[in-house]
Amino acid sequence: MFYRVTILGRLEMAFVSEEEKTEDYLFKIVLIGDSAVGKSNLLARFARDEFYPNSKSTIGVEFQTQKMDINGKEIKAQIWDTAGQERFRAVTSAYYRGAVGALLVYDISRRQTFDSIGRWLNELHTHSDMNVVTILVGNKLDLRDAREVSTAEGKTLAEAQGLFFMETSALDSSNVAAAFQTVVKEIYNILSRKVMISHELKKQDPSLNGETLVLQGDEDQQSGTEAKKGGCCSS
Ligand SMILES: Nc1nc2c(ncn2[C@@H]2O[C@H](COP(=O)(O)OP(=O)(O)OP(=O)(O)O)[C@@H](O)[C@H]2O)c(=O)[nH]1
Numbered sequence: 001m002f003y004r005v006t007i008l009g010r011l012e013m014a015f016v017s018e019e020e021k022t023e024d025y026l027f028k029i030v031l032i033g034d035s036a037v038g039k040s041n042l043l044a045r046f047a048r049d050e051f052y053p054n055s056k057s058t059i060g061v062e063f064q065t066q067k068m069d070i071n072g073k074e075i076k077a078q079i080w081d082t083a084g085q086e087r088f089r090a091v092t093s094a095y096y097r098g099a100v101g102a103l104l105v106y107d108i109s110r111r112q113t114f115d116s117i118g119r120w121l122n123e124l125h126t127h128s129d130m131n132v133v134t135i136l137v138g139n140k141l142d143l144r145d146a147r148e149v150s151t152a153e154g155k156t157l158a159e160a161q162g163l164f165f166m167e168t169s170a171l172d173s174s175n176v177a178a179a180f181q182t183v184v185k186e187i188y189n190i191l192s193r194k195v196m197i198s199h200e201l202k203k204q205d206p207s208l209n210g211e212t213l214v215l216q217g218d219e220d221q222q223s224g225t226e227a228k229k230g231g232c233c234s235s
């Protein structure tokens with residue numbers, strides 16, 4: 001039996017079983033930003049502790065599931081990666097569908113990639129939801145001598161847009177895990193508040209005795225079938 005809670009936007013990917021001990025969480029997180037800012041290498045560093053000095057542009061969509069420990073709970077972050085370059089990208093709406101977190105990446109040594117942030121935010125909000133937990137990531141922190149975007153500029157933009165902010169280096173690992181953890185922790189905190197509310201609801205109405213709690217937001221503009229294709233909702 002299932003019941004649904006719709007409180008904050010679209011938390012479709014959060015699956016929680018009723019038993020405290022077997023709670024299982026799966027969060028879909030998307031990587032976005034211009035080509036060659038280092039999205040795939042951030043994921044490779046985070047998921048496998050690898051770095052590719054000469055990586056090629058991503059073609060289509062890839063994802064990796066990474067287990068994380070947040071407040072003693074095991075969380076699975078399903079991190080999606082696609083090409084920054086339009087012509088290599090797969091169906092955009094499917095990529096974003098069901099996402100509850102996003103890393104919006106630019107390269108601190110290429111201002112042009114920072115200037116694109118507004119466009120990426122528009123795309124994110126068009127295809128997902130204003131409530132997607134988002135961090136602005138200035139990558140390639142190791143290229144200090146070639147820096148074109150100051151830390152202050154990044155921070156200011158993040159504050160103006162209500163985003164978390166961090167500078168990272170996939171090359172030397174600086175802040176890579178921290179950036180992913182910031183997003184996952186915040187999603188978890190939002191979810192925990194909802195779980196508490198749902199437990200309260202259950203107390204008030206014992207007929208809601210489901211085995212699984214599905215936190216789900218408003219239906220997408222797209223069809224349900226397509227939504228199933230885009231989201232990957234097993235845990
Ligand atoms: N110095 C430095 N180079 C990096 C860093 N992260 C990635 N790179 C390099 O930047 C280039 C592009 O990295 P990718 O991870 O392929 O970039 P991407 O954003 O996935 O690019 P697309 O798939 O085309 O969208 C590669 O040559 C990487 O080795 C970093 O933190 N520091």
Ligand SMILES: [Mg+2]
Nearest residue numbers: 039040057058
């Ligand atoms: Mg890539």
